[in-house]
Every structure is written in structure tokens, then in C-alpha cells.
Amino acid sequence: MTPSWRKPAGAFAIVALIIIWCVAVASLSRIVGEWPVLIQLVFYVFTGIVWILPLKPLLLWMETGRWRVPKD
Structure with missing residues (x-):
């Protein structure tokens, strides 16, 4: 099994997003x-949580190569 390039690219994107x-x-x-x-x-709690929202599609892309869950 060949490792996917998406995982290192996604990890870099996560670090860049955090920075x-x-x-x-x-x-x-x-x-x-x-x-x-x-x-x-309230401001710091809100901003401390909001950055997590873009991670779900990014993590999905890292695992599957798709940005959204396919509709069955």
C-alpha cells in the first residue's frame, strides 16, 4: 500500500490554519x-472553538480524497 500525499499536505494545512x-x-x-x-x-472562547469548523472537511479529504460525504 502506497502512502497518500494527502496526509502530509493536510497536516501542513492544519498547522498553517492554526498559525x-x-x-x-x-x-x-x-x-x-x-x-x-x-x-x-466570550470572544476568546468563541474564537478558540471556531477554528475547528474547517477541520472536518479537511480531515475527510485527507482520508478519502473528497471534501464531502457522498450522498447515497
Whole structure:
């Protein structure tokens, strides 16, 4: 069985996604730092969860080569 090139490419994409997301959120820290603490908490919890959403199709592509589950 020959290893697929999609797994290393997908792993690289996941790392790139995390780095880009961290830079984007961190660039807003000066603005967010002026908000009330509870609003900051909501913002950081939300942004800490949202980056996971693109992972499902990416992981599916890494395993199957398709971006969506085929409809039967």
C-alpha cells in the first residue's frame, strides 16, 4: 500500500490554519483588551472553538480524497 500525499499536505494545512488563526486573533488583542472581561472571555472562547469548523472537511479529504460525504 502506497502512502497518500494527502496526509502530509493536510497536516501542513492544519498547522498553517492554526498559525494564521492565532495571528489573526492575536492581532485583535489590543482592541479586545479594552473590552469588559466577560466579553473578552466570550470572544476568546468563541474564537478558540471556531477554528475547528474547517477541520472536518479537511480531515475527510485527507482520508478519502473528497471534501464531502457522498450522498447515497
